Amino acid sequence: NAGVTQTPKFRVLKTGQSMTLLCAQDMNHEYMYWYRQDPGMGLRLIHYSVGEGTTAKGEVPDGYNVSRLKKQNFLLGLESAAPSQTSVYFCASSSAWGYTFGSGTRLTVV
Amino acid sequence: GENVEQHPSTLSVQEGDSAVIKCTYSDSASNYFPWYKQELGKRPQLIIDIRSNVGEKKDQRIAVTLNKTAKHFSLHITETQPEDSAVYFCAASIRYSTLTFGKGTMLLVSP
Numbered sequence: 001n002a003g004v005t006q007t008p009k010f011r012v013l014k015t016g017q018s019m020t021l022l023c024a025q026d027m028n029h030e031y032m033y034w035y036r037q038d039p040g041m042g043l044r045l046i047h048y049s050v051g052e053g054t055t056a057k058g059e060v061p062d063g064y065n066v067s068r069l070k071k072q073n074f075l076l077g078l079e080s081a082a083p084s085q086t087s088v089y090f091c092a093s094s095s096a097w098g099y100t101f102g103s104g105t106r107l108t109v110v
Numbered sequence: 111g112e113n114v115e116q117h118p119s120t121l122s123v124q125e126g127d128s129a130v131i132k133c134t135y136s137d138s139a140s141n142y143f144p145w146y147k148q149e150l151g152k153r154p155q156l157i158i159d160i161r162s163n164v165g166e167k168k169d170q171r172i173a174v175t176l177n178k179t180a181k182h183f184s185l186h187i188t189e190t191q192p193e194d195s196a197v198y199f200c201a202a203s204i205r206y207s208t209l210t211f212g213k214g215t216m217l218l219v220s221p
Contacts, residue, residue: 033208040119042199042211043154050207058208059111090153092209099144099209101153 002026006091006102013081013109021076021105023091031094032074033058034066036087037104043090049074081109112137114202116212123190124220131215133200134182140202143176143183144209148197157198158185190219 004025013019023032030051035043045058047066055066063085065077074093078085086109091102113136123129135143141162146154160167160174160183167174171190176183187194197216201209 031207035211040213042116042213043209045208045210048208059210094207098156098159103153 004091004093004100004102006089006105008105009103010106011108013078013107015081015083015109017081018077018079019081019107020078021089021091021107023074023076023093023102025072025074025093025100027093027095027100028071029093029095029100030071032068033092033094034064034074034076035090035092036060037090038087046076046089081107083109085109112140112202112204112210114200114210114212116200116215118215119213120216120218122218122220125190125192127190129185129187129190129194129217129219131185131198131200131217132182133184133202133212134180135202135210136181137202137204138178138181139204141205142203143174144201144203145172145174145185146199146201148199148214150196154199187217190217192219192221195219 007022033048034046037043049068052071067075089105116133144159147157148154171188173186197214200212203209
């Protein structure tokens with residue numbers, strides 16, 4: 001039982017490049033989330049999903065897109081990376097029993 | 111939307127002392143309040159949570175209190191130990207939906 005798995009764990013991008021972060025959960029959770037964490041800012045919600053085929057914007061959605069084609073997967077895309085998107089990205093899923101976080105992806109945009 | 115304020119941003123205590131971290135929230139509909147501990151380079155780990163139908167919850171050296179009228183909740187750590195040093199986050203949500211986090215408190219426990 002892996003819980004929430006994020007790939008990749010580290011990535012360096014050049015400005016303007018694109019990439020997709022993958023989040024996979026094996027707990028059959030309906031709700032999934034993408035957060036970014038910056039020093040002194042806590043975790044801020046980028047996008048979330050309340051079920052397969054649904055997505056919604058969070059607090060800081062600009063520059064990101066998401067998809068939830070399968071219940072167990074939640075993808076976060078950066079179409080044209082900017083240095084301001086340098087951050088640590090956490091995926092999470094939840095049920096009535098609580099939240100489970102992935103181990104994070106450290107992304108650097110140069 | 112929900113707004114969560116957390117204080118202090120840093121807290122230094124001596125080993126064995128108590129530590130208190132306070133949070134306020136803005137949305138009276140919030141009913142779930144977890145606290146997370148995050149060590150450097152690691153994911154947030156749930157240490158305790160409280161639901162709105164409860165005023166206080168305790169788990170060994172950790173306790174959380176909730177005042178719904180004033181819309182604030184606090185984390186209390188007693189008999190602090192050096193391994194308690196980490197960043198602590200409070201959060202609030204409505205029925206296990208999106209979490210809104212405070213900005214964190216860096217707790218330093220000196221031996």
